[in-house]
Amino acid sequence: MKALALHLALIGALLAVQVVLPPYHYTNVARVMVLAVYAMGxxxxxxxxxxxxxxxxxxxxxxxxxxxxxxxxxxxLLALPLGMLAGAAMALAVGLLALRTAGVAFMIVTLMFAQAGYLTILYYGPVTGGDEGFVLAREARMLAGLDLSADGPRYLTALAIFGVALLANLALVRSGFGRVMVAMRENEERSRMLGYDPFRTKLIALTLSGLYSGTAGAAYALMFGYVGASFAAIQYSILPLLWVLLGGAGTVLGPFFGALLMFYLIDLSSSVTDASNLVVGVALLVLVLFAPKGILGTIRERGARWLP
Incomplete structure (x- = not known):
């Protein structure tokens, strides 16, 4: 009950702050919420x-x-769920092949699939826009009567998607299947001995992860009106890893706080120096040294055991 109240309080706080946010931060926080859904996945x-x-x-x-x-x-209204399903279907297809490997081999195989996808986007430039991508017309960004090119509707839509994703994520990790996922992470062989199928469990988890990622990608296209090959490049596979590590891997709220902190760390440091990546690197180094489980992971370890 305490965990649910905390997550609802965050959603309520994000709803409340929209009243006082200046236009610049209005757009930024909406962007962070969409990227946090990606990080949740x-x-x-x-x-x-x-x-x-x-x-x-x-x-x-x-x-x-x-x-x-x-x-x-x-x-x-039809294109958004199509994007969600595309993310899940792609993750399912990749998982059927990549999950035959494990550890470093799995990491390399998924990287190869992502690079193949990136090169495919570039190759079919007449359809995908190639390296330049394409801009969505304002009329195409109308979702159930809401103009997603306007600050207010965009923020509220981002919050709605983020809120549903957050509460669904909380329900997932507290369910029986969520406990099986954690068991696979901690000791796959012991989980197998208890009768759980590692391949099936990992495939479902990866497909759900793809569903979240596809939802974030679809929402990003509609809300910010741009689709480009840069979002398929390697940095967009590394960024969610950094967000999760920063906020706390294995915590429901960690991806949001990690994405928020890194976004504003880059934004603020770039206004005073050209070496913003160096600032981020130093921050991550400090994190690894003093809070290796991330912000919320460390808080949970040091007292708040109830944090999911």
């Missing part, structure tokens, strides 16, 4: 199931391109 695979992937940009891009291309001939 990565956390399902890595933080809870122990699957270290470097291919999640493929799932994010699948959702983004499926929705971005679909809105040319279908309303956004």
């Amino acid at each position: 990565y956390n399902i695979a890595f933080g809870y199931t122990g699957l270290l992937s470097l291919g999640h940009a493929l799932f994010f891009a699948a959702g983004m391109y499926a929705t971005g291309l679909a809105v040319h001939s279908a309303p956004a």
Whole structure:
């Protein structure tokens, strides 16, 4: 009950702060909430199931391109779920092959799939826009009567998607299947001896992770009006890993706080120096040395055991 109240309080706080946020931060926080959904998906695979992937940009891009291309001939209300399903379907297809490996081999195989997807986007430039991508028209970004090019509707839609994703994630990790995922992360062989199928469990977890990633990619395309190959590049597979590590792997709220902190760390440091990546690197180094389990992971370890 305490955990549910905390998560609802965060959603309520994000709803309340929209009244006082200046336009610049209005857009930024909306962007962070969408990217936090992406990080939640990565956390399902890595933080809870122990699957270290470097291919999640493929799932994010699948959702983004499926929705971005679909809105040319279908309303956004249909294009959004299409992008969600595209992310899940891509993760399922990759999982059926990649999960035959484990550890470093799994990481390399997922990276190869992601790079193949990135090169495919570049190759089919006449359809995908290639390296330049394409911009979505304002009319195509109308979702159930809401103009997602406007600050207010965009923020509230991002909050709605984030809120549903957050509460669904909380329900997942507290369910029986969520406990099985953690068991696979901690001791796969013992879980197998208890009768659980590691391949099936990991495949479901990776598919759910792809569903979250595809949702974030689809929402990003509609809310910010741009679809580009850069979102399928390797950095968009590394970023969710960093967000999760910073906020706390294996915690429900960790991805949001990790994405929020890193976004503003880059934003603020870039206003005073050209070496913003150095600032981020130092921050991550400090984290590894003094809070290796991330912000919320460390808080949970030092007293708040009830944090999911």
